[in-house]
Amino acid sequence: MADLEVHNVTVSYKKKVAIKDASLKANAGEIIGLIGADGSGKSSLMHAIAGVTRFEGEVCYGGVSYRSPKEAEQLKSDIGLMPQGIGLVLYDTLTVAEHLDFFADIRNIQKNEAFKTYRQKLLHMAGLTEFTNRQAGKLSGGMMQKLSLICALLHRPKLLILDEPTTGVDPLSRMELWEILDGICKSEGTIALVSTAYMQEAAKMARVLLFDEGEIIASDTVKALIDSVGNYTYEQTACENERCFSFDEHTYSLEPLHAPHTEPTLEALFFVNALQKGQTLPHIEIEARESQDEVPQVVMEAKGLTKIFGDFVANDHVSMNLHGGEIVGLLGANGAGKTTFIKMLLGLYPIDEGELYLLGQQIRSGKDRQKLKSKIGYVSQHFALYKDMTVRENLLYFANMHRIAVTTALSRINRYAKELGFEDYMDYFPHELPLGINQRFSVAAAMLHEPVVLFLDEPTSGVDTIARAQFWQILQGIKKKWGISILITTHYMSEAEYCDRVVLMKEGRKIADDSVKVLHAAHPDAKNFEEIFLEYYRSKR
Amino acid sequence: MNRVFWAILGKELLAFLRSAGLVAMVLYSFTIDIYIAGEGIQIKPRNVHIGYVDETGGGISQKILTHLHTPEFLPPKRYRSQKELSRSIFNKETLVGLVFDREFEKDFRQGKKAQLNVLLDATAASQSFTTLGYLQNIVLDFSELDLPVAIKTHKLFNENADNKSFMALTELLSVITLLIVILTAVVFVKEKEEGTWEIMLLMPVDPRLIILAKSLSQVFIVMAGVVLALGFVVFGAFHAPMNGSFWAFMLLTFLYSFSSAGIGLFVAAVSNSVLQVAQFSIIIMMPLIFLSGAWTPVYAMHPVLQVLSFFSPLRYYIEGSESIFYRGTEWIDLWPYFSGVMLLGALLYWYGFRKIGKLF
Numbered sequence: 016m017a018d019l020e021v022h023n024v025t026v027s028y029k030k031k032v033a034i035k036d037a038s039l040k041a042n043a044g045e046i047i048g049l050i051g052a053d054g055s056g057k058s059s060l061m062h063a064i065a066g067v068t069r070f071e072g073e074v075c076y077g078g079v080s081y082r083s084p085k086e087a088e089q090l091k092s093d094i095g096l097m098p099q100g101i102g103l104v105l106y107d108t109l110t111v112a113e114h115l116d117f118f119a120d121i122r123n124i125q126k127n128e129a130f131k132t133y134r135q136k137l138l139h140m141a142g143l144t145e146f147t148n149r150q151a152g153k154l155s156g157g158m159m160q161k162l163s164l165i166c167a168l169l170h171r172p173k174l175l176i177l178d179e180p181t182t183g184v185d186p187l188s189r190m191e192l193w194e195i196l197d198g199i200c201k202s203e204g205t206i207a208l209v210s211t212a213y214m215q216e217a218a219k220m221a222r223v224l225l226f227d228e229g230e231i232i233a234s235d236t237v238k239a240l241i242d243s244v245g246n247y248t249y250e251q252t253a254c255e256n257e258r259c260f261s262f263d264e265h266t267y268s269l270e271p272l273h274a275p276h277t278e279p280t281l282e283a284l285f286f287v288n289a290l291q292k293g294q295t296l297p298h299i300e301i302e303a304r305e306s307q308d309e310v311p312q313v314v315m316e317a318k319g320l321t322k323i324f325g326d327f328v329a330n331d332h333v334s335m336n337l338h339g340g341e342i343v344g345l346l347g348a349n350g351a352g353k354t355t356f357i358k359m360l361l362g363l364y365p366i367d368e369g370e371l372y373l374l375g376q377q378i379r380s381g382k383d384r385q386k387l388k389s390k391i392g393y394v395s396q397h398f399a400l401y402k403d404m405t406v407r408e409n410l411l412y413f414a415n416m417h418r419i420a421v422t423t424a425l426s427r428i429n430r431y432a433k434e435l436g437f438e439d440y441m442d443y444f445p446h447e448l449p450l451g452i453n454q455r456f457s458v459a460a461a462m463l464h465e466p467v468v469l470f471l472d473e474p475t476s477g478v479d480t481i482a483r484a485q486f487w488q489i490l491q492g493i494k495k496k497w498g499i500s501i502l503i504t505t506h507y508m509s510e511a512e513y514c515d516r517v518v519l520m521k522e523g524r525k526i527a528d529d530s531v532k533v534l535h536a537a538h539p540d541a542k543n544f545e546e547i548f549l550e551y552y553r554s555k556r
Numbered sequence: 557m558n559r560v561f562w563a564i565l566g567k568e569l570l571a572f573l574r575s576a577g578l579v580a581m582v583l584y585s586f587t588i589d590i591y592i593a594g595e596g597i598q599i600k601p602r603n604v605h606i607g608y609v610d611e612t613g614g615g616i617s618q619k620i621l622t623h624l625h626t627p628e629f630l631p632p633k634r635y636r637s638q639k640e641l642s643r644s645i646f647n648k649e650t651l652v653g654l655v656f657d658r659e660f661e662k663d664f665r666q667g668k669k670a671q672l673n674v675l676l677d678a679t680a681a682s683q684s685f686t687t688l689g690y691l692q693n694i695v696l697d698f699s700e701l702d703l704p705v706a707i708k709t710h711k712l713f714n715e716n717a718d719n720k721s722f723m724a725l726t727e728l729l730s731v732i733t734l735l736i737v738i739l740t741a742v743v744f745v746k747e748k749e750e751g752t753w754e755i756m757l758l759m760p761v762d763p764r765l766i767i768l769a770k771s772l773s774q775v776f777i778v779m780a781g782v783v784l785a786l787g788f789v790v791f792g793a794f795h796a797p798m799n800g801s802f803w804a805f806m807l808l809t810f811l812y813s814f815s816s817a818g819i820g821l822f823v824a825a826v827s828n829s830v831l832q833v834a835q836f837s838i839i840i841m842m843p844l845i846f847l848s849g850a851w852t853p854v855y856a857m858h859p860v861l862q863v864l865s866f867f868s869p870l871r872y873y874i875e876g877s878e879s880i881f882y883r884g885t886e887w888i889d890l891w892p893y894f895s896g897v898m899l900l901g902a903l904l905y906w907y908g909f910r911k912i913g914k915l916f
Contacts, residue, residue, distance in 0.1 A: 363754050388760035399751035403574040404567065415563035416759040 016075075018043050019064075019174060019206050024072035026059040033059035034229050036072075041206045041222075043173075046196065048217050049210035050281070051226025052479030053450060057210040058099060058178050064208065065096040065176045076174060092122070095172030099179045099210075101349060102159035104166065107152030111143055114151060114166055122170040137165040140195045155522070156350045157188025164192060168199055175199075175207040182212050183349035183506050185521065186545060187552040193219050212477070214281045215509065215545050225284055227479070232288045241279055244287045248279035258290050262484040263512065285480040299485060301434055301492035304465045305423075308390070310339040311375055314468045314500040315360065321368035322355050329355040331523045332369065337468070337500050342490060344514035345504040346548070352523040353504040354396065357472050360502075361393055374467070389417060392461035392469040396476070398453045400445045406456050407441045410463065417464040424463070431459040435489060451482025458489065469493070471503040475510065487513045511544040519551055527551050560761050561769045568743055568773035578739075585731045586781035590789045594724030601687045606632040607641050607650035612661040616698070620672075621654075623694045629687075641675065651677050652687050721796030725881060726850050728785050729874050732778055734841055736813045739774040740820025741833040744912065748828055763913055771817040778813050779806070799884025805877060808890070808897060812873045815901025819844075821908030825915060844868045849875070869904065872896030 017040040026033045034056030041047050049057045063070035066087025073082050081087040087094075098104065105114060115134055124130055138144045141161040151159060160180055167175065177196075181189040197219065200207050209220070217223050217237050225233045225240070233240055249266045252274040259268040265277060267286040315337040322330040330352045337343055345353050358364040360371065362384045371378045373387055400409050407428065414424035432438040435455040445453050454474055461469060471490075475483045490501055491513070503514070511517045511531065519527035527534070527548075534547055541547045572578055606629050610617045621632050633650070635641040644650040653675035664670035674691065676684040747753040756766065790796045823836045845851070847861060848870035854862055865871050876893025879885040 358754075361754075361758060363757060385760065388758055391758065393755070393758050395751055395754055397751055399753075399755050401567070401571065401752060402750060403571040408567075408570070412563060412567050413759075416560060416761055418560065418760075 017041060018077060020075040021060075021064060022073045022075070024060060024063050024070050024074065026056075026063050026068060026070045032229055034063075034226075037231050039224060039231075039234065041208070043204040043206060044200050045221040046200055046207045046209060046219065048220035048223040049208060049226060050212075050214065050217060050223055051210075052212070052482075053477035055226035055479065056229040057226050061096075061176050061178050061208060061210060064174075065094055066090065067096065090174075092170065093173045095167040095170065095175045097163055097167045097175075097177045097180055099182070101156050101183060102151065102154075102163065104163050105151040105159060108150055110148050110150050111138075111154075111162055112147040114162060115169060118166045118169050124170055133171070134169070137168060137195075140198060141165050142191065155185075155188075156348055157184045157191070160184050160192060161188065161195065164195060168195075171203060173203075173205055175205050177207065177209045179210050179212060181216065185348035185351070185552060186508060186549045188348075189213075189216075190549065213507070213509075214480075215543070217281050223281070225281075225288075227285065227288060233284055237281065240284055241281065244279050244283045245276065247287050247290075248277055248283050249274040250277045258293075260286050260290065260484075262286070262488065282480050282484075286484070289481055299434065299436065299488045299492055301489065301496045302430065303496045305427075306465045308465070308467055310467045310498050310500065312339055313337070313372070314339055314374060315502070316372040317356075317360065317369065318371070319369035320356065320359055320366055320371060322352075322359055322364060323367050328523050330359065333520070333523075333525050334369075335518050335525065335528060337502055339500055340494060340498045341515040342494055342501045342503065342513070344511050344517045345502060345520065346506070346508060346511055346517055347504075347520035348506055350522075351520040353520055354472055355523075356520070357470055357502070357504060361391070361470060389464055390467050392464070392466035394454075394457045394461045394469070394471045394474050396472045398445075398450075398457040398474075400453065400457060400460070402444065402446055405442050405444055406437065406448075409445070410456070410460055413460045414463050419464060427463060428459070431462065435459055436485070449482070451478050451485070454478055454482065454486060455489065458486075462493070465497075467499050469499065469501045471501065473504055473506070475505055475507060483510075508545045508548050509543065511548075517544075519548060521552065561765055564766060564769035565773045565776075568770055569776065571743075572739075572773070572777055578742075582735060582739075582777065582781050583784075585735055586728075586785040587788055589731060590724050590727045590785050591793055593727035594720045594789065594794050601628045601683050601690065603627070604629045604652060604683060604687055605650045606630065606652050606654065606687075607635050607644055608632050608654040608656065609635050609638050609641050610656045611658045612656045615661050616664050617656040617660065620694060620698065623697075624690075628690065645675055645677050648677070651680060651684055652691075654691075721790060721794040722882075724790050724794050725796060725877065726874065728782070728790060729870065729877060730845055730850055731785075732782060732809065732813065733816055733845060733870055734837065735781070736774060736778045736816040737820040737823060737837050737841060738833060739777060740771050740817045741823040741827065741837065742830055743770050743774060744821070744824035745827055745830055745833050749830065764909075767821065767909060767912055771814070771821065774820070775810065775813045775817055779810060782806075782809055796881060798881060800880035800890075801887060804887055804890060805880045808873065808876050808880070808894065811894070811901055812869060812897050815869050815897060815904045818901065818903075818905030818908035821905070821912045825908070825911040844870055847871065848873075867900065869897055869900040872900070 019041040021037060021039045024037045025035050037056070037060050039047065049060070051057050059068070062068040064074055066081060066084045069083065073080055076090055077093070079090060081090070109117065119126060119130070138147065141164070143158065143162060146154070146158070151162060154162065164177070164180060181192055184192065193216070196207055196209070199205055220237065222235060223237055223240060224231050233243070247267050247269060249268065249272050251261055251264045252266050252272060254261060254266065254268065255272065256268070256270055258270060259266065265279065265283065266272065266274065267283060267290060269290050313336055317336065318334050319332040320330055320334070321328070321332055333352070333356055345356065347353050355364065359366050362378070362381065374390060376383060376387065378384060401412065404412065410428045411424065414428065419427070432441055435458065437452050437456050440448055440452055458474070475486060478486065490503070493499065494501060514531060516530045517527065517534065518525060538547045538550060541550065606624055608621065624632055635644060638655055641650065641653045641655070645653050655673040655675070657673065660670050660672065672695065674688065676688060678684060747756060791798070819840060823833055823840065827833045827836050847865040847868040849865060850870065854865050854871065857865065872893045876890055876897065879890065879893065
């Protein structure tokens with residue numbers, strides 16, 4: 016019998032089933048990865064195993080079985096849970112040392128010599144030894160997550176449950192987090208359940224569970240999983256049948272194709288699973304825009320833009336430009352200053368220092384912007400849409416705001432709905448739809464007035480693999496057919512591959528700005544963008 | 557103007573109708589709440605518990621007691637001693653206690669000054685003192701005093717001296733004030749909460765148009781509520797008189813709603829969540845309602861407060877509305893109320909407009 020066994024756990028909230036019939040096994044010292052999009056049931060399963068939510072089914076740990084949070088109470092001293100969200104378990108005004116004392120006190124840990132040595136070891140692993148007197152609110156996102164992790168490790172839990180500990184954290188801190196985790200699991204024999212949105216992290220896990228729409232679709236070692244879809248993965252080629260999908264130099268097809276096979280990635284599992292479930296992945300076709308507005312050579316030019324909040328410098332003399340017909344990715348961890356920068360470009364934050372030229376005009380006041388508003392499209396983080404209006408009503412409302420003639424507006428809305436594949440959802444309310452659909456329809460809303468430049472703030476965050484792939488296809492299509500420029504922010508370093516040029520930000524400063532090809536050529540050893548950025552983070556520290 | 561304006565206005569009305577919670581709150585405030593206020597706030601005595609101790613052996617004392625009848629008073633309850641009566645008042649079982657002592661009847665018959673002792677629970681001040689007034693009237697009827705002056709009362713404007721419709725009207729005016737402020741603030745703050753605010757800022761639309769359309773939509777909702785409240789409660793249930801022009805009242809309400817919407821704009825500018833809207837609205841509205849004379853007549857206030865009350869638009873609105881309903885004042889003579897509401901309203905709206913406009 017394995018040390019941890021989970022049998023047919025189902026968690027449901029009111030009418031919605033969050034996770035259905037999930038089972039897993041794990042042994043001491045193993046790291047089990049939970050991979051999937053937001054809302055695919057990872058957190059619910061973790062909360063059930065941690066005994067903090069009601070569930071059906073059974074969990075067995077160390078010979079003790081429990082079916083409810085109450086029965087799990089006896090095991091609480093063995094369980095460590097770190098919930099989702101950066102710094103969520105921390106208190107902004109307490110210092111690092113005070114945090115450790117506080118968590119030791121509420122866990123009722125004897126503060127003897129052994130504890131002190133262990134505490135020093137944890138602080139050292141987290142690289143926080145020199146920062147014991149700093150308040151948590153003043154730590155960077157990466158340091159906050161490391162502090163949260165060592166707080167969860169303080170009582171030496173045998174079962175560690177970490178919900179997306181690395182999401183939005185910079186690549187270097189992410190690597191350090193994995194090193195801490197690896198070391199602890201090996202030395203203490205801890206079972207760790209870790210959920211993540213980054214596929215690359217799967218390599219560090221003993222076994223991986225893939226989640227999709229409230230179900231575990233696969234569970235095995237990474238190698239076995241990848242091998243299982245090898246037969247369906249080809250080099251990019253034209254699709255000959257319905258059950259086929261191409262993305263990022265790979266083509267996935269259930270029926271044999273006349274093309275050489277290629278090494279699949281973990282993402283392939285989601286595509287193959289969707290194809291096997293018979294989901295049709297609509298082919299995205301964007302038509303040219305109606306208006307013939309010239310896209311200028313230089314769409315946007317920022318010179319030394321600076322934004323200061325109190326004594327915190329959010330953007331420190333950031334300069335960059337955006338040319339006609341290119342997709343530029345603005346990459347960086349949470350808190351690196353990406354959103355602040357986009358908001359300054361849009362005029363949502365006043366510019367404290369520096370010059371900004373948009374579509375050839377210098378921006379000095381709000382009046383300069385008024386004329387440009389009809390040429391700029393913007394999709395904000397979390398897809399801000401009116402919740403009490405249906406998709407169709409939302410789009411019509413936006414069309415009215417842009418004074419688009421009613422007949423034009425209606426035909427455009429219908430065309431986008433077809434092209435971006437949300438035709439069937441026109442009369443639903445946004446909260447009834449999956450994130451991927453909301454994402455596409457937000458883009459449609461931003462495109463109704465046929466802008467010459469699109470600003471997208473974290474549009475792919477939390478969206479599942481397939482929806483993300485389709486979203487990038489849409490962006491490529493828009494760029495190709497419309498010839499407009501797109502500035503997109505993301506904390507998924509892997510998405511850099513799909514951009515023409517990347518700007519990397521760290522702690523409010525720009526640390527890299529080059530085309531994808533040049534960056535790859537400059538770092539021949541790096542296997543992927545993740546590693547290229549890791550090098551930048553290391554060298555500029 | 558025009559198309560964008562109507563699109564925003566229509567959207568706000570649609571959003572309102574689709575949020576069941578808000579609709580329920582507005583319906584409740586304009587119907588049940590006003591009905592309860594009219595029916596429930598009683599200044600006249602009603603169901604007053606009377607206790608008495610009678611050591612005279614009946615006669616005059618019983619005759620006096622027969623005058624204390626329903627609905628004002630419950631049948632008087634007899635206690636054996638003054639001690640028991642006092643305890644019952646202490647325990648809040650009795651509000652007014654009467655003590656007819658041994659000498660009472662004798663003195664009365666002999667034409668001496670008979671003394672009736674009354675114990676009052678003065679914590680329920682208004683009810684017990686009005687009861688005292690009743691008692692004095694009753695006792696006055698018994699004395700054969702031949703006063704050279706007779707009083708003949710002529711009740712003006714409200715012939716039945718019925719304060720139900722009056723209380724209902726006052727409550728309606730307070731509800732209008734509170735709702736317009738909260739509703740206006742909420743339509744702006746909801747956008748802040750849901751993140752649509754930024755999208756709105758990036759629309760090629762004049763911010764002034766957005767503010768105007770949004771606040772007007774809420775004024776419409778409140779006006780619809782006023783019609784409901786008047787039809788079902790003020791006229792329907794309480795048969796309030798309408799001696800003046802109905803349209804004068806509606807116009808005054810419209811102007812007043814706009815001025816209060818200005819307060820809502822200010823509240824929206826300074827709060828970031830719906831919860832803060834509730835807190836700010838109450839802090840700002842309470843003094844305004846208090847100073848308006850809705851609860852205490854202005855002439856009874858401290859002189860400093862009397863001066864301050866000139867700055868409460870609700871004061872002009874309440875006085876104007878009462879004049880229209882009860883006194884039937886002509887249009888032309890309503891000018892002080894109209895100009896008061898318009899002047900303060902323009903100021904408040906201008907201030908709120910500027911405050912929220914700065915966020916655009």
